[in-house]
Amino acid sequence: MTATPAQPYSPSEPRARLRVLADALALAALPLIAVALLPAAFAGGGTRRWFGGRAESQRAEAQAAKDAAAAAFYELDTAQRDLRISIETITAVDASPAALRAVADFEAIGRRIDEASHQYIQAVDAHDLDRDDLEAAAATQARGQLTRAKDELVRVKGELDRFTDGLGPLLGKAETQLARLAPSVERARQSLLAASNALDAVRETGLKADGLAARLAALGPELTKLNQGAGQHGVPGTLERAERVAREAQAVRAEAERLPERAAEIDHRLVSLRTRAQALTTRSGQVEPILSELRRRFTAACWQDLQHVPDQSVEHVRQAEAKLAEAQSARDAQRWPDATALLSTARALLNSTDEAVSAAGDRLTRLNAVQKDPRQEIERTRFAIRDAQRLAMAGRHTPDPRDARPLDEAVARLERAIATLEGRHPDYWHFLTETEAVRHAVSDVVSRIREDRGAGH
Known part of the structure; x- marks a missing residue:
């Protein structure tokens, strides 16, 4: 009984036929030596006739090549399935150019896998190794085709493995996001x-x-x-x-x-700023007497810039109280951001009022002190200059011109300020502002010297 010839491969058949055929081959194949040991009488009339010799040897080699090709196909198919899962994981997460290139490369490898699989199926379909009349030459030809098919499957599998290894960073990033x-x-x-x-x-x-x-x-x-x-x-x-x-x-x-804490904080600020506004109203009333004393005892240059303080203080307090009333309304309506903003505006108005009122009192205190004894202010400024000069000369035989010039100018400026105290009506306020400016200039020189030395210059 002659075996039915295998049907030729059709490219339109589904890929599933590959796995079905390979499964059948793997499960049906028995070791040849076991088959050879079966008694011929037990086999019956439809069993293959065994001829022995070279034909059977070639048949066994062809079958071994077929088994090896089937194993290679299984490995490649499994690797491709696993890789497809990885590609789907990447595309679900990543739309970067690198991910798009990976998809295109996977499709290209897929086409090469299809070609290698097609070659394998053609080799399997072309040769029926179970035929009774299989000749040695046909078995040899089958072995060669199946071996080439297996080698191509292995080669493409290696390409697939290298591609899979290169996906590591993309896949890791995708898995992390998932x-x-x-x-x-x-x-x-x-x-x-x-x-x-x-x-x-x-x-x-x-x-x-x-x-x-x-x-x-x-x-x-x-x-x-x-x-x-x-x-x-x-x-x-x-x-x-x-x-x-x-x-x-x-x-x-x-x-x-x-929110409860914020509401309590706004309530506290409202009370605190109202109290401060009342206190500034009282203090603002004390500015006019201070200005009167300044006008009576000192030149106009000592108090002219404070003339606006009484009226400005009253106006600023009035504006602050109006903002506090608005803040209370916002708080009652629980418009918290509005209440906070209005309180900040009221506080700024009260701060500027406080500074102006304090400036008038401080001015009188400082002018009284310098009128009584200007030497303390003079010595304070001279000490700052001498201290800077010592620092400039530390470790040097001659001072750096960058240090000497401003310090010499500070000395001259102090002498000119002292000279303004002579005469019938000294401008004490000009004297105080000059000595303060001299100390600032000297302080700048000291800071630069220390920075240069700290930097190793």
Whole structure:
């Protein structure tokens, strides 16, 4: 009985035929030596006739080549399936040029795999190694074709392995993002829940949190997209959305939890700034007597720049009190940002008033001191100059011109300031501003000397 010839390979057949054929070959193949030991009488009339000799030897070698090719096909097919999973993982996460190149390279390797698999199937289909009348030459030809098919499968497998090794960084990045996906989405959901609970707790205390509630409501559509999943919106987009939702929800929660403290802080500032405004109103009334004494005892240059202080102080206090009233209204309406901004404006007005009122009193104190004895101011300035001169000469025989010139100018400037004290009506305020300017100039020289020496110059 002659075996039915194998049907030729058709390119239109599905790839599944490869695995079915290889499975059949692997499961049906019995060791040749076991078959040879079966008694001929037991085999019956339809069994293959064994001729022995060279033909059977070539048949065995061809079968071994066929088995080796089937094994190579299995390995290549399995590796390709695994690699396809890796490529799908990368494309689900990464749309970078490197990922797109990887997809194109995988498709190119897939075409080479198909060619090698086609060559293998053609070799299998072309030779029926189970035929009773298989000749040695046909077995030899089959062995050669199957060996070449196996070698091509092995070669393409090596190419596939090298490509797989090169995907390591892309695959690692993709797997990391996928591993972050579920925890990130869950963290966003929990953050939204915590923010909602915090808002409920604040409202129970009687405080409104309409702004925070609006911010939380705006995150609702984002939660819907998170629930729709990465399959619809992509892994990178879903990760970014989850992290943003979690961050914004956590900010809402933090502000909600701090709201009672913020309300108490605003109440305290309102009371404190009102008290300060009242105190400045009293102090502003003391500026005019100070100015009167300055006008009576000192030249106009000593007090002209303070003429505006009384009127300006009254106006600034009035403006501050108006801002405090607005802040109280904002606090009552629980418009917290508005209340905070108005309090800051009121505080700035009161600060400028405090500085102006204090400047008038300080001016009289300093002028009294220098009129009584200017020597203390003179010695203070001379000491600063001498100290800078000693520093400039430390470790040197001659001073650096960059240091000597400004220090010499400081000495001359101090002498000119002292000279202004002579005469019937000395300008004590000019004297004080000059000595202060001299000390500033000397201080600049000292700072530069220390910087240069610290830098090793």
